[in-house]
Amino acid sequence: MPCRKPCGSRSQRAARLRARLRARAVVPRGVVPRLAVLLVGANPASEVYVRNQVRACEASGLHSVLETYPA
Numbered sequence: 001m002p003c004r005k006p007c008g009s010r011s012q013r014a015a016r017l018r019a020r021l022r023a024r025a026v027v028p029r030g031v032v033p034r035l036a037v038l039l040v041g042a043n044p045a046s047e048v049y050v051r052n053q054v055r056a057c058e059a060s061g062l063h064s065v066l067e068t069y070p071a
Contacts, residue, residue, distance in 0.1 A: 016056065016059055016060045019060040019061075019062065020060045020061045020062075023060065023061050023062050024061065032063055033062050033063065034057075034062060034063040034064060034065060035053060035054070035057050035062060035063075035064045035065070036064075036065045036067075037050050037053065037054070037064070037065070037066050037067070038067050038068075038069065039066065039067070039068045039069070040068075040069045040070075040071060041069075041070070041071035042070075042071065050066065054066055
């Protein structure tokens, strides 16, 4: 059997689907899954990383809180 290159987008969709299903499973018990991020300073790479994490949370049905502070 030949080796196949793993498909990143397919595994990413599967991981987000699993996160969405797990989040929905705990909501009836009164638990609200969320990501809280404190961003201190103005590092452009950190801002991109955090922005992508917030987008991933929204795509997975999770609540996210982002607070920014000066350095």
